[in-house]
Amino acid sequence: MRYQNHVTGLHQKDKGVIELTETEVSEFPAKNSYLNELTGSKKNLKNEQMGQIKGKYGKYGGQYVPEVLMPALEELEEGYERYKNDPEFLAELDHYLRDFAGRKTPLYFARNLSKKYGSKIYLKREDLVHGGAHKLNNAIGQALLAKYMGKTRLIAETGAGQHGTATAMAGANLGLETIVYMGAKDVKRQQMNAYRMELMGTKVVPVETGSRTLKDAINEAFRDWVTNVGNTHYLMGSVVGPHPYPIIVRDFQSVIGHEVKEQILQKEGRMPDSIIACAGGGSNAMGIFYPFIEDKEIKLIAVEAGGKSLKCTEKAALHSASLCAGEEGILHGARTKVLQDKNGQILESESVSAGLDYSGVGPELAYLSESGRVTARYATDDEAVEAFHELSRLEGIIPALESSHALAYLKKSSEAGELGEVVVVNLSGRGDKDLETVLSLRGGI
Amino acid sequence: MERQKISARFSELRERKEGALICYVMAGDPSAEKTGEIVKALVNGGADIIELGFPFSDPVADGPTIQVAGQRALSAGMDTQRYFELIKTLDVGIPLVCMTYYNPVFRYGVEKFVEKAADAGISGLIVPDIPVEEAADLKSSCEKHGLDLIFLIAPTTTEGRVRKILERGSGFLYLVSRLGVTGAREDVSSSTRELLSRVETGLPKAVGFGISTGKQAAEVRDAGADAVIVGSAFVKIIEEGKDVNERLEALASELKSGIRRAS
Numbered sequence: 152m153r154y155q156n157h158v159t160g161l162h163q164k165d166k167g168v169i170e171l172t173e174t175e176v177s178e179f180p181a182k183n184s185y186l187n188e189l190t191g192s193k194k195n196l197k198n199e200q201m202g203q204i205k206g207k208y209g210k211y212g213g214q215y216v217p218e219v220l221m222p223a224l225e226e227l228e229e230g231y232e233r234y235k236n237d238p239e240f241l242a243e244l245d246h247y248l249r250d251f252a253g254r255k256t257p258l259y260f261a262r263n264l265s266k267k268y269g270s271k272i273y274l275k276r277e278d279l280v281h282g283g284a285h286k287l288n289n290a291i292g293q294a295l296l297a298k299y300m301g302k303t304r305l306i307a308e309t310g311a312g313q314h315g316t317a318t319a320m321a322g323a324n325l326g327l328e329t330i331v332y333m334g335a336k337d338v339k340r341q342q343m344n345a346y347r348m349e350l351m352g353t354k355v356v357p358v359e360t361g362s363r364t365l366k367d368a369i370n371e372a373f374r375d376w377v378t379n380v381g382n383t384h385y386l387m388g389s390v391v392g393p394h395p396y397p398i399i400v401r402d403f404q405s406v407i408g409h410e411v412k413e414q415i416l417q418k419e420g421r422m423p424d425s426i427i428a429c430a431g432g433g434s435n436a437m438g439i440f441y442p443f444i445e446d447k448e449i450k451l452i453a454v455e456a457g458g459k460s461l462k463c464t465e466k467a468a469l470h471s472a473s474l475c476a477g478e479e480g481i482l483h484g485a486r487t488k489v490l491q492d493k494n495g496q497i498l499e500s501e502s503v504s505a506g507l508d509y510s511g512v513g514p515e516l517a518y519l520s521e522s523g524r525v526t527a528r529y530a531t532d533d534e535a536v537e538a539f540h541e542l543s544r545l546e547g548i549i550p551a552l553e554s555s556h557a558l559a560y561l562k563k564s565s566e567a568g569e570l571g572e573v574v575v576v577n578l579s580g581r582g583d584k585d586l587e588t589v590l591s592l593r594g595g596i
Numbered sequence: 597m598e599r600q601k602i603s604a605r606f607s608e609l610r611e612r613k614e615g616a617l618i619c620y621v622m623a624g625d626p627s628a629e630k631t632g633e634i635v636k637a638l639v640n641g642g643a644d645i646i647e648l649g650f651p652f653s654d655p656v657a658d659g660p661t662i663q664v665a666g667q668r669a670l671s672a673g674m675d676t677q678r679y680f681e682l683i684k685t686l687d688v689g690i691p692l693v694c695m696t697y698y699n700p701v702f703r704y705g706v707e708k709f710v711e712k713a714a715d716a717g718i719s720g721l722i723v724p725d726i727p728v729e730e731a732a733d734l735k736s737s738c739e740k741h742g743l744d745l746i747f748l749i750a751p752t753t754t755e756g757r758v759r760k761i762l763e764r765g766s767g768f769l770y771l772v773s774r775l776g777v778t779g780a781r782e783d784v785s786s787s788t789r790e791l792l793s794r795v796e797t798g799l800p801k802a803v804g805f806g807i808s809t810g811k812q813a814a815e816v817r818d819a820g821a822d823a824v825i826v827g828s829a830f831v832k833i834i835e836e837g838k839d840v841n842e843r844l845e846a847l848a849s850e851l852k853s854g855i856r857r858a859s
Contacts, residue, residue: 219750495703
């Protein structure tokens with residue numbers, strides 16, 4: 152059997168056909184392998200490219216970047232197209248996802264939570280991925296891609312530090328020089344994460360410009376990239392930024408949804424009624440939603456950070472809910488929903504969870520939300536913190552404050568009678584990193 | 597006051613065999629009132645074209661000097677309406693160019709922004725985060741209102757992209773002298789020479805990013821540039837806030853004598 156047929160590698164005409172014996176193939180059986188997770192999305196990528204302008208989701212997406220970066224984006228797109236079906240690349244990715252990241256993650260039936268809300272609630276345990284969040288799925292994928300493309304240096308931005316940590320892990324493991332830009336304010340509130348990165352040999356650069364948070368860290372990473380574009384890969388942490396990043400990150404994160412599809416069939420013999428995920432930039436949401444986009448009867452709910460309230464002051468939003476309350480604009484290379492003032496200045500965002508504290512959102516998620524395929528909701532800081540405590544007590548699982556927003560929606564929707572019979576919540580990360588924040592909220596630190 | 601168009605300025609200079617000095621400052625830094633004096637000092641020093649930045653909160657193509665200038669202008673209350681009012685009142689006859697990022701333009705309304713800019717007496721627009729592929733709306737609005745849309749070409753720009761940019765650009769071409777963000781630097785890189793020689797166009801070639809002295813301006817002129825663009829060096833003087841107008845005029849004059857000579 153030709154492996155090429157197995158993955159339907161359209162982009163390998165110029166390469167020798169790789170033949171694997173039956174035994175070798177059986178080591179990578181399609182059903183249990185991550186090898187075909189990426190190719191699973193190829194059909195859609197092709198449709199997008201044929202039917203629409205490159206990298207556009209309706210009016211959203213695109214490439215709004217300085218000219219100096221355009222060739223780098225083209226190179227990245229070519230590299231991704233080339234390697235996403237390359238058996239060697241996919242086998243190596245498969246290896247890292249299994250043995251380094253610890254996939255596949257369980258789909259856990261939360262008995263006590265289910266009892267409380269009267270629905271069958273399953274948690275997709277991305278909190279068990281190495282590093283404590285779903286971020287490594289993308290970081291290891293992109294770091295590997297960078298290595299295949301001959302890049303020697305990784306740069307990344309980080310908010311809470313989860314993506315920075317995942318990038319540090321991938322960089323250390325693959326022997327790539329790694330620099331992480333982190334808002335100075337975030338370095339302060341996530342000191343342990345900054346130290347974790349440094350332990351793994353990553354240089355953490357505190358960003359002192361602007362609001363000194365995630366959006367400024369992204370600006371600074373862009374500035375590094377325009378300067379060092381030859382040897383450097385910018386490892387974008389979410390489904391944001393210029394094309395092809397939203398596609399690349401979504402594809403690497405889609406492993407979450409692909410697993411859920413298989414696991415829920417095994418456990419329930421049917422598809423879920425709804426899937427709930429938190430959304431800042433939107434990578435864990437797109438990762439779990441994407442394989443279900445065509446299953447129109449399944450409700451997909453993205454829960455944004457409602458912060459203190461959905462209001463704005465003159466300079467800042469009191470929330471991070473770009474889908475619920477943002478307006479169309481251009482931020483970090485993409486046309487999307489953005490928190491901004493009437494002059495087009497980007498507003499600072501706010502959330503108790505640093506990982507959701509962002510003024511924009513992935514363009515594809517903006518499109519899906521506007522088209523009605525994805526329902527955008529929000530949970531406030533208080534609701535998220537309540538859900539944080541609830542899961543800890545009921546299930547013995549301490550969720551990340553990010554994921555707690557998705558959990559908070561359970562209460563809201565069950566009260567509204569909207570919670571379906573079988574529900575999957577993406578538990579995108581674990582909450583150990585948030586203990587200090589939660590303690591200080593209670594005045595205990 | 598009636599202002600010259602960019603092309604008229606360049607043909608006048610070509611007849612005199614002079615290179616052009618294009619000066620960048622941030623509008624409203626440190627205040628709208630001061631911008632009037634600053635522009636006058638630059639004109640007195642020999643500026644041929646002035647770029648007036650409209651501040652944006654997240655300027656990814658700019659180095660620290662101009663980032664901070666933008667923050668100062670925003671804190672001093674610069675917004676779209678005040679920007680156009682300021683431009684209208686400036687007492688200068690040379691061409692003025694607006695440089696900003698795409699979101700403020702998009703948010704205001706592309707057509708409306710361009711119309712107001714033309715009405716205020718702006719001759720050209722530079723938007724560093726919009727590559728030719730995304731610029732169709734902006735281009736058609738600029739054509740409708742008689743504004744030049746100026747594109748950047750970087751050392752990394754491929755031949756294919758250079759062709760696309762040449763098809764759509766007008767006014768002048770903004771050649772980025774090196775990789776990186778705006779900001780004053782010591783030397784003129786060899787990539788500048790390479791870029792000047794490989795881009796063949798009838799449009800004037802202006803070199804920017806990193807130029808701060810008359811000597812550098814002369815080197816760039818000798819390498820075949822029709823103009824130099826200097827920003828951060830002026831913005832730094834404004835930031836320091838000491839003898840601002842005198843020093844701006846002196847620097848403009850030094851740069852102009854560097855670029856003036858025949859190439």
